[in-house]
Amino acid sequence: MTTPRYERILLKLSGEALMGDAAYGIHPPMLGNIVAEIGSVAALGVEIGVVIGGGNIFRGMAGTATGMDRATADYMGMLATVMNAMALSDAMRQADIKARVQSALNIEQVVEPYIRGKAIRYLEAGRVVIFGAGTGNPFFTTDTAAALRGAEIGAKIVLKATKVDGIYTADPKKDKNATRFERISFDEAIALNLAVMDSTAFALCRDQKLPINVFSIFKPGALKRVVCGENEGTLVYC
Numbered sequence: 001m002t003t004p005r006y007e008r009i010l011l012k013l014s015g016e017a018l019m020g021d022a023a024y025g026i027h028p029p030m031l032g033n034i035v036a037e038i039g040s041v042a043a044l045g046v047e048i049g050v051v052i053g054g055g056n057i058f059r060g061m062a063g064t065a066t067g068m069d070r071a072t073a074d075y076m077g078m079l080a081t082v083m084n085a086m087a088l089s090d091a092m093r094q095a096d097i098k099a100r101v102q103s104a105l106n107i108e109q110v111v112e113p114y115i116r117g118k119a120i121r122y123l124e125a126g127r128v129v130i131f132g133a134g135t136g137n138p139f140f141t142t143d144t145a146a147a148l149r150g151a152e153i154g155a156k157i158v159l160k161a162t163k164v165d166g167i168y169t170a171d172p173k174k175d176k177n178a179t180r181f182e183r184i185s186f187d188e189a190i191a192l193n194l195a196v197m198d199s200t201a202f203a204l205c206r207d208q209k210l211p212i213n214v215f216s217i218f219k220p221g222a223l224k225r226v227v228c229g230e231n232e233g234t235l236v237y238c
Helices: 015-019 028-042 060-065 070-094 116-124 142-153 186-191 199-207 222-227
Strands: 008-013 047-052 099-103 128-132 157-162 183-185 212-216 234-237
Touching: 008 015, 008 028, 008 142, 015 028, 015 070, 028 047, 028 070, 028 222, 047 070, 047 116, 047 142, 070 099, 070 128, 099 116, 116 128, 116 142, 128 142, 142 157, 142 199, 157 222, 183 186, 186 199, 186 234, 212 222
Parallel strands: 008 047, 008 157, 047 128, 099 128, 157 212, 183 234
Antiparallel strands: 212 234
16 A cells, blocks of 8 residues: 555654664664665655654663753753754754754754744755653653654654554563554553553544554554555554
8 A cells, every 4th residue: 555544654763773683872874774764755746744762872861860850851851852853863864854843942053943833934945853851841651742743743643652562562572472463452451451652642542532553663664554554564543
């Protein structure tokens, strides 16, 4: 299938996705692969917003484990997401994909601030919009930022790119009998205590009737198949 089911999407990328096989930082070949996946969807005319994490550079919760103040650690994590957003934007530029970075923190010498109306205009003009700095507030994860931005821009679905190709009945690395859900409702996921996203993000998506698809960003062509409505990953529906 080459006809997209969703005209506007919000893609949630973890910072760890940019590491590839490296222990930390950004792995250029992996970054190139992600850009190619996004480009294949943009070529279909799909409007794409991206929220990116910063765990490959700094994770707020890791900072608190060493005694750092939680708010300070979270702000540092937000800055890490801006660095990743800039790297992703530059890689897109090299691939001739037009992109804009907007930050929830004001760093106007580096990237423009998040303005909802401008972000929507960029999307309508065919630009990929990369949202950095999470929600701009401590104590909220980039999962919550993805749910929030997805609702704000009117995305039809949140696509959560992970290392696993969907949601399973158990950890597939530990249980060989674990099976993947093709579809599951928000209520069923809550009842089974499945860790789809953090609870705040999950509740926001459920309340806004914004479906989530969990898939593997490491599987070639998976993003395009999800956008075209093929059986890829796990769909969490209302």
